[in-house]
Amino acid sequence: MEHQYFVLKGCLRTYLIDSSGKEHTMQFAVENWWVSDYLAYYKGGESIFFVECLEDCELMRVRKEDLEGMFLSLSITETYFRLQLENAFAAFQKRILSSLNLTAKERYSQFIQIYPDIEQRVKNYQIASYLGITPESLSRLRKNRIASDES
Amino acid sequence: MEHQYFVLKGCLRTYLIDSSGKEHTMQFAVENWWVSDYLAYYKGGESIFFVECLEDCELMRVRKEDLEGMFLSLSITETYFRLQLENAFAAFQKRILSSLNLTAKERYSQFIQIYPDIEQRVKNYQIASYLGITPESLSRLRKNRIASDES
Numbered sequence: 096m097e098h099q100y101f102v103l104k105g106c107l108r109t110y111l112i113d114s115s116g117k118e119h120t121m122q123f124a125v126e127n128w129w130v131s132d133y134l135a136y137y138k139g140g141e142s143i144f145f146v147e148c149l150e151d152c153e154l155m156r157v158r159k160e161d162l163e164g165m166f167l168s169l170s171i172t173e174t175y176f177r178l179q180l181e182n183a184f185a186a187f188q189k190r191i192l193s194s195l196n197l198t199a200k201e202r203y204s205q206f207i208q209i210y211p212d213i214e215q216r217v218k219n220y221q222i223a224s225y226l227g228i229t230p231e232s233l234s235r236l237r238k239n240r241i242a243s244d245e246s
Numbered sequence: 247m248e249h250q251y252f253v254l255k256g257c258l259r260t261y262l263i264d265s266s267g268k269e270h271t272m273q274f275a276v277e278n279w280w281v282s283d284y285l286a287y288y289k290g291g292e293s294i295f296f297v298e299c300l301e302d303c304e305l306m307r308v309r310k311e312d313l314e315g316m317f318l319s320l321s322i323t324e325t326y327f328r329l330q331l332e333n334a335f336a337a338f339q340k341r342i343l344s345s346l347n348l349t350a351k352e353r354y355s356q357f358i359q360i361y362p363d364i365e366q367r368v369k370n371y372q373i374a375s376y377l378g379i380t381p382e383s384l385s386r387l388r389k390n391r392i393a394s395d396e397s
Contacts, residue, residue: 111347119346121339133339137332166328170321177317177328180335181288187338188272188284194345195270195378196262227346 096135096142098156102128105152106216109144110224120225123210123217129179149217199228203236247286247293249307253279256303257367260295261375271376274361274368280330300368350379354387 100107102124109130110120121144124130132142136159166173186209193202203226207214214222223233251258253275260281261271272295275281283293287310317324337360344353354377358365365373374384 111343113347117347119343121343121346133332134336137336166325170324173321173324173328174317177324177331180328180331181284184331184335184338185285185288187335187342191338191341191345192262192270192272194342195272195375196264196268224346 096132096140097159099129099131099136099159099162100124100146101155101157102126102130103153103155105148105150105154106213107146107148107152108217108221108225109146110221111144118220118224119227120221123213123221123225125210125213125216129183149221194227199226199232200236200239202226202228203233203240247283247291248310250280250282250287250310250313251275251297252306252308253277253281254304254306256299256301256305257364258297258299258303259368259372259376260297261372262295269371269375270378271372274364274372274376276361276364276367280334300372345378350377350383351387351390353377353379354384354391 104126107124107130108120109122109124109132110118112118121132122130130146132144134140135142162172162176166176189205193205197205206222206226219233220230223230226233228236255277258275258281259271260273260275260283261269263269272283273281281297283295285291286293313323313327317327340356344356348356357373357377370384371381374381377384379387
């Protein structure tokens with residue numbers, strides 16, 4: 096995979112389908128987020144993900160080779176991308192930890208913090224497949240959350 | 247957290263203890279690996295992890311401020327750390343995906359690939375807490391693996 100994509104407008108998700116036909120969402124991407132299959136992008140090879148536009152999207156596509164050339168000619172761009180990567184890496188560490196030690200309810204709360212306005216833009220089963228729970232479990236979490244907000 | 251550590255010799259792990267007293271292993275680190283709490287290191291704040299030396303260790307400690315200074319004065323060092331970070335980021339993506347779509351057996355196989363010689367160096371419950379399974383499940387996986395290797 097040779098490209099990363101920067102979202103100017105719209106909402107996308109990357110996901111894979113396992114051998115039993117089940118979808119697993121790796122990432123949602125909205126305005127000002129980058130999206131790619133980072134294993135394929137950084138290490139070479141084909142992407143294992145499907146990329147789905149959930150709305151009409153405007154994307155900026157950047158080729159790895161061009162980016163590397165830009166890093167060489169203008170070192171401030173390398174610093175910018177390194178800092179972006181540091182943030183993304185810290186976020187991935189957080190997600191790994193949350194899969195190990197948080198309940199589904201806590202993971203859902205964390206998801207809403209990371210993606211505050213996304214619930215109206217994506218389908219329930221897509222959020223559930225990001226959290227690693229069933230759509231029914233997600234519905235229950237939402238009802239409980241609304242009930243506790245109203246009380 | 248201001249430092250990253252480079253392992254010259256030995257074996258460490260980072261882990262946290264949840265509210266129920268259960269340990270969750272974030273990372274093992276052996277020779278030539280870096281280890282830190284990357285959320286605390288990159289975004290600032292206190293680390294939530296314990297760092298445990300599982301053997302006598304020799305570490306090189308690098309302070310974030312010194313590293314940033316070196317990036318400014320010698321841009322090749324920034325490139326080196328960016329490439330390291332890209333590899334680590336791709337590995338984190340792989341771990342997130344495996345927690346979503348792999349069975350415990352598949353996650354254990356992947357673990358052995360990532361850490362080929364670590365099984366003699368760390369305790370079973372520590373590996374289990376990295377994989378998010380019980381020590382009993384890990385024992386079963388090992389027995390099945392040995393049985394299938396022998397057949």
